[in-house]
Amino acid sequence: MDAHYRLPTxxxxxxxxxxxxxxxxxxSIPAVYARESALWAxxxxxxxxxxxxxxxxxxxxxxWFTRRGSRRAALLLAGILAYALYSLVLYAFFxxxxxxxxxxxxxxxxxxxxxxxxxxxxxxxxxxxxxxPDAPLKTAGGLSLLLGLFFYALWLAEIxxxxxxxxxxxxxxxxxxxxxxxxxxxxxxxxxxxxxxxRGAHSAPxxxxxxxxxxAGVRRxxxxxxxxxGAVDAGSGPGRGRPAAGAVRRGNPGHGGRAGLAAAxxxxxxxxxxxxxxxxxxxxxxx
Numbered sequence: 001m002d003a004h005y006r007l008p009t010x011x012x013x014x015x016x017x018x019x020x021x022x023x024x025x026x027x028s029i030p031a032v033y034a035r036e037s038a039l040w041a042x043x044x045x046x047x048x049x050x051x052x053x054x055x056x057x058x059x060x061x062x063x064w065f066t067r068r069g070s071r072r073a074a075l076l077l078a079g080i081l082a083y084a085l086y087s088l089v090l091y092a093f094f095x096x097x098x099x100x101x102x103x104x105x106x107x108x109x110x111x112x113x114x115x116x117x118x119x120x121x122x123x124x125x126x127x128x129x130x131x132x133p134d135a136p137l138k139t140a141g142g143l144s145l146l147l148g149l150f151f152y153a154l155w156l157a158e159i160x161x162x163x164x165x166x167x168x169x170x171x172x173x174x175x176x177x178x179x180x181x182x183x184x185x186x187x188x189x190x191x192x193x194x195x196x197x198x199r200g201a202h203s204a205p206x207x208x209x210x211x212x213x214x215x216a217g218v219r220r221x222x223x224x225x226x227x228x229x230g231a232v233d234a235g236s237g238p239g240r241g242r243p244a245a246g247a248v249r250r251g252n253p254g255h256g257g258r259a260g261l262a263a264a265x266x267x268x269x270x271x272x273x274x275x276x277x278x279x280x281x282x283x284x285x286x287x
Contacts, residue, residue, distance in 0.1 A: 004124055005066055005074065008117035012063035012077060015084060015110040016056045022091070022103040023052035035096040037176035044095065047087060055080065071130050078118050085111040086185060094181045141201025148194030155183050155191075 026032045026048045033041035059080045065073035088108040095104070131137070162169040172180040 002121065002125065004121035005118070008081075008114045008121060009063040009067045009077070011110050011114035011117060012059055012066075012081065015081075015107060015114055016060040016063070018103055018107040018110060019051045019059065019084065020056040022100055022107060023048040023056070025100050025103065027052070029099055032095070032098050032100055035098075037174065040094075040175040040177070043175075044091075051087070055084065059084065074118070074122065078115070078122065081111055081115040081118060085115055086190070089185065090181055094177060137201045141198040143198070144194050144201065145198030148191045148198060151186060151194075152191050155186060159183060159187075 026044065033044055036044065059077070062073045062077035062080055066077050085108070088104060088111050091100075091104040092108045158169050158171060169180055169183070171183075172178070
């Protein structure tokens with residue numbers, strides 16, 4: 001494995017522990033959500049179960065296989081870290097101060113520095129060369145663009161009437177917050193990445209990477225967006241040699257997760273033997 005991947009994978013291991021501790025603590029300590037509205041507390045508890053049972057183990061496995069040289073795991077790790085950063089912004093800034101303050105604050109830092117480190121490592125690698133000529137980049141880009149525009153329309157349908165009437169959006173009122181943080185993160189950061197990445201998947205290699213690596217994970221209150229797009233070499237890992245010989249379709253976006261999980265199972269059947277073990281483990285994990 002290239003040395004540039006060591007630090008972000010070590011940070012990812014630490015983040016997996018922090019997420020597990022945070023989720024287990026929130027589920028077992030009533031004081032964590034005692035001052036939240038019923039809706040916000042329910043969303044938090046649901047997210048805690050997802051973090052504990054799926055995200056923390058998947059993060060540790062993705063970091064492990066990235067260290068062993070798996071290109072698929074490196075891209076999957078980027079998506080999980082992006083999800084964790086998104087989620088921990090909500091925990092750190094929109095949950096009342098309480099017993100998990102340090103877990104949320106340190107977790108946020110681990111997710112941020114881990115993602116920055118991984119993006120830096122990927123930028124030094126020949127990531128476009130990992131993709132084969134039959135990689136479904138246009139399909140992936142189209143799905144990314146469609147998701148971005150769909151959620152823009154969904155959120156603006158609530159935001160614009162609220163602005164016109166001078167009232168708070170209904171979702172902000174129901175959660176008891178001063179604004180809806182999901183609106184802020186999506187409108188300002190996440191959805192532009194979906195739209196720009198989706199459009200760029202038809203042309204520039206850096207944008208193809210953005211469209212391919214961004215869509216992994218579960219968004220709080222929105223269910224699952226799985227989007228492990230594209231195709232990578234089933235052979236050598238990050239920082240090594242040859243372009244991809246076979247394409248692996250990485251998944252289809254879907255709320256609730258079933259479409260993405262089915263795609264992961266299909267990917268397991270289509271990879272070539274050298275990297276089959278890691279993909280099989282991920283497939284088994286999410287079944």
